[in-house]
Each structure stands twice: as C-alpha cells, then as structure tokens.
Amino acid sequence: MKSWFNSRSLVNKADLDRIYKYEKFSDSLWLYPEHVLSHWESTDKYIDIPEEVNRVYNMLGRPTPITRAKELEEYLGTDCKIFFKREDLLPNGSFKISSAIPQAYFGSIEGRKEVITETGAGQTGVAASLASCLFHMKSTIFMVRSSFNQKPLRRKLMEVYGSKVYPSPSEITQYGKQQLAMGNDSGSIAKATSEVFEVLSKIDNGMNIAGSLLDFTLTYNSVIGLESIAQLKEMGIKADTVIGCVGGGSSFGGLAVPFIDLCDSTEIIATESAAIPTLTKGEYKYDYADGEGESNPLLMYSLGHQYQPSHMHASGLRYHAASPIISYLVHKKRIRPVAYDEEISMKSAIQLSRLESFLVSPESSYTIQAVMETAKTYHGTGKVILALVTGCGHLDLDAYGKFIRDED
C-alpha cells in the first residue's frame, strides 16, 4: 500500500466548513505531531505512507487476510458469498494499531519522546503502548479505573509493551486527586482525557495518540478498505455489500471510505448496539466530543454528550456520538445504519466461532449479526458480502461466558 485514502476528500468544502465551524486545529498543535495535523487538515484524496510506516505495517501482518466463510454460508443456507477482513489477527488483537503506528512514527521523527494517552477498556491503550515501544518512546496510559480493575489482561498487555498504566482518576494529577476526593472513583474516558491533558501540559515533547473519531484516524485506517478492495480484485470479485461496526467510527471509516469513493455501487452498512443507537436514533447536530462539554462542538450524530448507556460488553462502541465524516455520510444516506441487541449479537458471534473457528471481539458481534441477517435476506442474489472483524475476542472471554446457550 503506497497511500492512505483521506477520509475528508469525500466531503465538499462547504460541508467541511459547516462540520468544523467551531473547530480550531491550531488548538490541537501541542497534542498531536504536525504531520498528523497536516493530514487532518488536508483535503487531498491520497496521502503518502512513509516507507518506515509501511515496513512496520508489514511486520505487524498487514495486509491482514480476507477469509471466505463457507461454513457460515452453508449454515445460513444462503447463496451469498461471505468474506471477512481479519483485523483480529494483528498482534495487539485489534485494528487500532494501524492508526497508532503513523501517529507514533510522525511524533518520533518530530522529536516527541513520550506518549500520554487515555483508554477505556484498553484497546486504544494497547495499540498506543505497542506503537510507542516500536518507535522507542516512553508511554503512560490512563485507563478508566473500573476497567483497570475489571479488565486486567489488557492492562497487563500494555505493561508487557512497557507502558506505565494508571487507573483514572489517579493519584498523580491534581484533577484525579480532586475527583477521588469527591468520591468519583469509577472514572470515564472524559476524566481520563483531563488527566492526560494535565500531564501533557507539564512536560516537553509529549504527545497524545488519538484512538478514534478524528478524521485522521479514519484516514490512517484506510489501509483496511484499500487492502480489501485490492484483495477482492485479485480474487476477481467485487463487494456488493460492506458491513462494519461503529463506535467512534475509525475502523468503519477505514473500511468504508475507500469503498464509497472507489466502488460506487457498493452498499455500506454500519452496525451499532441498540444500547447506544447513535446513528439510528441520534440527532444530526453540533455536539461536544467529550462527556464534559469542554471541547469545540462538531456536527455529528449524537445522543447528547451526557448520554449514559446501560451496561454493555462492547466498550469500543460505548460512545455518545460518531465521527463527523461517518455522520455526514449517514446523513447523506450513503451509509445505512442498523442497531442490534447485545444478546442476539453475542450469541451470533459464538455461533460463528463454532462454524469458522475464530472468536470476534464483542464490538464486531454486531457486525456478525448484520452479516447473518443480510446474507439470509439476500439469498437468491448470490451477492458478495464483505464484513470487517475489528478484533479478537480472546481477551473478552469473560463477557462471552455470559452468553453461552443453556442448551449446550
């Protein structure tokens, strides 16, 4: 892969100005490397991938395989052809590394020495840890305290990769201490972000690694979609339907955006959890990216920045809004969103593992459910369905344990 596909290039200038009416990129200069910000602001269709980033992508196992799910097809009794793009095979266990790598690389060539990042259940944190150590940078991760306590494995994987991991709210920032003093100890991404900003403001040469939402994360993840198009082409086929899940939207954008530009007739389906139905029931409006209402508002689908979903296992989908680019494409009806309940989705993911051997992350269980429904609905058409597996479910086996059917 020689270039990333720039997610912004799908939006015209007037609409971009409207989406980013309140955003000032210069506000973020201290947080992100200049190369990253220049890619964020760019409207060029393609952005060159540096040779060194490509080398690391290859080392990690990119291009990730596309596998055909013939057992699933047979089980569903459909003549559709089902393919999965397998980001679960990456060494950190999810797609997240493909955006973390360029962020760390550009930081390292610009002299940034330390990564300070927030994480919820840990997938962004693990990717940031690995990316940091591959480019010889120190890393500190503020992990939402409830996950820090309940999901120790991803925390340990970050430590294996050399990160210092703190539960947030932590004792090492003023903000964290205030929160703890007020009895707010379970934490949230917004609070962890506040701690990250406090630490970054006090050091030189630090940087943040963004996990999702921001356009450049979609752009860097576009290797997913570009690889898929090339891999399918090599097999002599085209995708009629492409399916992925949306939390912040970075894996989905990475998958869908190149298809939208390069494959006019491909149907694009975004799956989400009915517990947090941003794209299916949210409003297209200006809202804050963070939970506290302190950032500049963005035009996007949102359930309101203070929306609190009920408990759900797919922590990566637990976000009140969705990427401005994805929101725009849903608003323009180029992407069709669907929402599913957790139980049916997790059970479908278990069923898939029994047919095709691999267990997807809880986030991708919604995609599996959509694949099953779509392949049944489209039976008789012989359509080609490509679905994105965003991660591996092995570190989420506790969650799956709750959905194993009684009859088994």
Added chain:
Amino acid sequence: MKSWFNSRSLVNKADLDRIYKYEKFSDSLWLYPEHVLSHWESTDKYIDIPEEVNRVYNMLGRPTPITRAKELEEYLGTDCKIFFKREDLLPNGSFKISSAIPQAYFGSIEGRKEVITETGAGQTGVAASLASCLFHMKSTIFMVRSSFNQKPLRRKLMEVYGSKVYPSPSEITQYGKQQLAMGNDSGSIAKATSEVFEVLSKIDNGMNIAGSLLDFTLTYNSVIGLESIAQLKEMGIKADTVIGCVGGGSSFGGLAVPFIDLCDSTEIIATESAAIPTLTKGEYKYDYADGEGESNPLLMYSLGHQYQPSHMHASGLRYHAASPIISYLVHKKRIRPVAYDEEISMKSAIQLSRLESFLVSPESSYTIQAVMETAKTYHGTGKVILALVTGCGHLDLDAYGKFIRDED
C-alpha cells in the same frame, strides 16, 4: 500440503520394536479411531492428508506465516537471519489444533459421536473443543481442577466452542468422587485421564483426542515442518538451525522430524524448562507415560513418572518424559537439548514482544531465550535460524505480569 511426514519413518524396525516392547496398539482401539491407529502403526514415510482435513487446515489459517525478526536481529547485533514459524496466529491460540483436526475428522467418518478428553492448563482442551465442533461432535473436557479455577479463560473458550467442561477430580465419575472423598481435589492430568477412561468405557461411539506424546500427534503436526521447508525454499533459503520447545514433544516433532529427514545438515535444538529438565537431565529408560504407572512403559527420556516440578507457568512443558521419537533422536545425538530458567526466558519473551510486536506463549519463551543465545553465539556466520512459536501469550498475561521488569 498433500501428505503428513510420518515421525516413525525416522526410526528403524529394530529400534522401533525396542521402544515399543511393552506397547500393544490393540489396547488403544477403543480410545482412538482406526485410521489414527493405522497411522500410528505405519512406517511409511508419507501419509495422505484427506481433502477435507486440508480444507479445514486452510480455513484455520494454514499454512501459518513465517516472519523475519529484523528488529530482534538488530537488537542482538547479529548477522544471523532469524525467522519465526507463527502457530500463535491459529484461532485457538496454539499449534494443537493441527493434530486435533485429523483425529476428530477420522473419528467422525468412523461414526464416533463424542469426544471425551483431559486437559491441564487448557491448550489441548481448546483444540479438542474446536476440532469437535467443526466436525459436529459433542465434547466433554475434564480440566485439572487447579487450572479450572485459576485459568478460567481457556475454560470459557472451550465453552464458547460448545464443550461441557468439568473440573477434575469431578463429581460425575466414581473415580473422581473417590478422589474428592480422599481430599485430593487439586487434580492432575493422570487423574483427569482416569476420569476420561471411566466415561468413555460407559458410552458407545466415544473417542479421545490425544494432545501430545504419541507418534501420530507428531505425524499430524508435521505440517509445521513441511510448510516451513517449503516456505523457506520459496524465499530461496535453507535453515541452518531449527529451534523449538519440548513438553510431550508434539509441536517439536512436527517441526523437527521433516527437517531431520529432508535437510541433513540442519542443526536441531530442543528447548525445555530447567524446572523439568527431561531431555538434559533425564534418563533414557522405560517409563510410564502416566503419573500413576498404569500404562505400558515406553523407552524415552524421563525424570521418573512421579516427578513433580516446582511451580511453572509453561504448563505445556510440565511433563516428566518426552515423546519416544524425540527421545530416540536426542539419544542418537541428532537433536541437541538445552534447558533455561523460567525468569530469563519469560523476560526474553517480553523483550521480543517489544521488538517484534507479538507475545508468545510461556512454553515458547524458552525457545525465544535459545534463539537469542544462539543468534549471538553464531554472530559472524550469517546463519539462518528458524524458531517455532507454538502459541499466543494473550491468555497467559497473568503469568507474564509477574516478570515485567521493575525498571519499566
């Protein structure tokens, strides 16, 4: 891959008779499918892989990739070329599935309906579960109770694949109840095996899936070595040194045996844990395969069937003896065994993850340590080293947590 390489074909008739002096294959007829027993008894060099088994191998991701470890080479300052054969990328997390698949397949075509198998820390159990569900067989796993309690993730993965998993000693066999009544509740592989035999003896159409030790497990795993030879050939290179770890010996045999026959000049190194130094400090003698002394004795390296190692994290290496074929080849000095301490090995595996991004299973940490030492020793020769990664370390993160260096 069209054929397996038969591990027995490396041993001449007289030596085979000596090794198996006390063995009666007919004793095992009720445990294993007839095809499996015929492969066990065969001395043909190659055994055909059925088309259906090949199809499933491909579905699982075989051939597994070989990756070059350039960052490790640079870190070590060696001009050796280091390659890893990556069984960690299989969906069950280890090489074990490649032997479980043919066993389940042959059972299914012979009308066996149910798999009953024992497992320690769970890698054999997970492979047996997955193989069973892929061939539409029920499965019941007796998991050593101490692991059942302390390592719930592999248990949950077996349940995801549809297995019924019991802690052994269990309440569902006479033997288990007796053990529990005597206060023997932590369990062992030998005790779990006794429970498996009791259940199998009471049902029709059941079968066992063997995890290691027996020649046919090495033979079925020979896809590892055969693929490696073909993959290196495609890159235009040959391995000067091949390294793998030995517990029972099934992954190591699968790797090494084809090299020994097809690549005369290749050096073969077997790694083991200094906590259970079977090949480096054991005696070459007739001993029992099980801990209770109830099986037919086999000629192999052994520390004595009642040997109890101190606590160790690499449960897959926790076995008092080693495969008769591997033992024979060590005795003949065709394989050179080396033993390493746990701490240095686990830390080397952590270091590797920071360089090359993937975390190996604790069993393979001994191989990583051997690779590091060998590549330094051979600096200046430009030799090609191929090492086997038997599994992924993500479900062993608890163990790795204990070895993260204080200075980090």
